[in-house]
Amino acid sequence: MYVLGINAYHGDAAAAIIGDGQLVAAAEEERFNRRKHCAGFPVESVKYCLSAAGVSIENVEHVGISRDPSAHLHKKILYAATRAAKGVGALAGRAAAASGEKEGKGGRGIFGAVAERLANSAKVRDLKDDLAKQLDVPKSQLRAKFHNVEHHRAHLASSFYVSPFERAALLSIDGFGDFISTMWGVGQGNDIEVLGQVEYPHSTGIVYTATTQFLGFPHYGDEGKVMGLAPYGRPRFIEEFREIIRTEEGGRFKLNLDFFRHHAEGVEMSWDEGSPTIGRIFSDEYARLFGPPREKTDPLTDRERDIAASLQQRLEEVGFHILRHLHEKTGLTDLGLSGGVAYNSVMNGKILLNTPFERVYVQPAAGDSGTALGVCYQIYNGLLKQPRAFFMEGAYTGPEFTDEEIRAELELSGLAYETYSEREVTRRAAQDIADGAVLGWFQGRMEFGPRALGNRSIVVDPRRANMKDILNERIKKREPFRPFAPSILEERVGDYFEQTHPAPTMLMVYQVRQERRAEVPAITHVDGSGRLQTVSRHVNERYHQLISDFGELTGVPVVLNTSFNENEPVVCTPRHAIDCFLKTRMDVLYLGNHAVRRTAG
Numbered sequence: 001m002y003v004l005g006i007n008a009y010h011g012d013a014a015a016a017i018i019g020d021g022q023l024v025a026a027a028e029e030e031r032f033n034r035r036k037h038c039a040g041f042p043v044e045s046v047k048y049c050l051s052a053a054g055v056s057i058e059n060v061e062h063v064g065i066s067r068d069p070s071a072h073l074h075k076k077i078l079y080a081a082t083r084a085a086k087g088v089g090a091l092a093g094r095a096a097a098a099s100g101e102k103e104g105k106g107g108r109g110i111f112g113a114v115a116e117r118l119a120n121s122a123k124v125r126d127l128k129d130d131l132a133k134q135l136d137v138p139k140s141q142l143r144a145k146f147h148n149v150e151h152h153r154a155h156l157a158s159s160f161y162v163s164p165f166e167r168a169a170l171l172s173i174d175g176f177g178d179f180i181s182t183m184w185g186v187g188q189g190n191d192i193e194v195l196g197q198v199e200y201p202h203s204t205g206i207v208y209t210a211t212t213q214f215l216g217f218p219h220y221g222d223e224g225k226v227m228g229l230a231p232y233g234r235p236r237f238i239e240e241f242r243e244i245i246r247t248e249e250g251g252r253f254k255l256n257l258d259f260f261r262h263h264a265e266g267v268e269m270s271w272d273e274g275s276p277t278i279g280r281i282f283s284d285e286y287a288r289l290f291g292p293p294r295e296k297t298d299p300l301t302d303r304e305r306d307i308a309a310s311l312q313q314r315l316e317e318v319g320f321h322i323l324r325h326l327h328e329k330t331g332l333t334d335l336g337l338s339g340g341v342a343y344n345s346v347m348n349g350k351i352l353l354n355t356p357f358e359r360v361y362v363q364p365a366a367g368d369s370g371t372a373l374g375v376c377y378q379i380y381n382g383l384l385k386q387p388r389a390f391f392m393e394g395a396y397t398g399p400e401f402t403d404e405e406i407r408a409e410l411e412l413s414g415l416a417y418e419t420y421s422e423r424e425v426t427r428r429a430a431q432d433i434a435d436g437a438v439l440g441w442f443q444g445r446m447e448f449g450p451r452a453l454g455n456r457s458i459v460v461d462p463r464r465a466n467m468k469d470i471l472n473e474r475i476k477k478r479e480p481f482r483p484f485a486p487s488i489l490e491e492r493v494g495d496y497f498e499q500t501h502p503a504p505t506m507l508m509v510y511q512v513r514q515e516r517r518a519e520v521p522a523i524t525h526v527d528g529s530g531r532l533q534t535v536s537r538h539v540n541e542r543y544h545q546l547i548s549d550f551g552e553l554t555g556v557p558v559v560l561n562t563s564f565n566e567n568e569p570v571v572c573t574p575r576h577a578i579d580c581f582l583k584t585r586m587d588v589l590y591l592g593n594h595a596v597r598r599t600a601g
């Protein structure tokens, strides 16, 4: 039985397909159409998933999407009605925008119109119609049963059904999806019971995004930059942030809405085919507390660093507040974590130190793309009660290319290349890295989720302090304050880091042991931390071998791993990799067992 899951009309559009409960393929649309975080309908991802499974859409039995416009409809209408009664200006579209509708701009401002619009939004998009059109198949040929899975239920499912846990506490936390920002519950066997939620307009993700905008980082997905900036500052504005977002009993929290525009004036959003854009969320009250917003091109000062540090601390406080409540309610010590805020790897790394949780599972696509995966399992395990039989340990669910395909691309490029044996290739690459090369490493199946985990990676020597600058100057052009991350052999984590809980998807930040920091300066952030990937042989044998070989040469079982891209989405095909190699000043490119070296001049 095949189940196809889709995240569409929302950032990070993606598709996933499972066959008899096994995850066959999952990928983000941006990798195919080369538009970062793109929204719209993930037609290329769907086509890829079907071809990877070797089925046509006519043979798929269930199709689901991670949105349910009818979810919480009464709350949306009530919210709109209350605001209308209070005489808050134009309203239409706002609540709908929070639930992921296409636009959130201006509107009619009449309660009746709002209610009507919200009710209609439940019917506006017909997934079956869209899918048939996009795949150019007559609608009558689609025999699948179609499902709407509420956004946060899809998140929760993605963090539980593919986890190793029979029973676990679950938390999904993000900006908004289907009118909800935060949902928690408990998973047991084939069931997920929701225990609590926080509704629009209150959201930790919104606070983080609003502050990110205020600090002069306007793009969708820029929140990670602020997380990287935070360790340079002091949390001297923590009281201000405690005023901006307050915790309440029962694991809940509330925004001080004076600081935000999304609930009152509305914020422009676009969820079209391109990269999502979100208008200004913070209100003028931010300026009253912190002074004028920083413009993108203004220099960064202590004020920005301290705001970032305060925001990060407050996010952690609120996150732990929810998690302690969740533990209290469930008594469980295993946690499945999901939602866009689960990309805050700094917070994640501190969960084990600050809450009673002992094991944390964060699926590699913890954000919205992963809801495509959650939809599949919510249908298969949750709805159809089929047995759970899949544990997602790696992230390698994307396209792969045969040796013939890689050779054909190399021939086409006209570049000279050498071919090594299976055993030799990692030794050669390890030697290149140890010699200081900037090395493109393209192997096997592409990763699902934002992190390159050793199949679409740029790998360099972490012992060289200047590697950060070299990478930025030659390829990445990132802000100098942003850290680069390490990949380490799982069996050696304790030698280098203060915590040893596995982090196979690079979504945990731990402290590098004091005595090791000088040894691996290129991956040690200003506060002594590192966002590590723990690599085990059974999950990625070739990458494990590469790091082992590097360890044998240098005594250091760690490499610096950054995603294989310049500024665009991570490369998907050999052609993308070759283009990136040619465009940048990478020294050597490994494609499978073949290596292309940059020649002098």
Ligand SMILES: [Fe+2]
Residues within 6 Å of the ligand: 151, 155, 174, 175, 176, 177, 339, 340, 367, 368
């Ligand atoms: Fe989400």
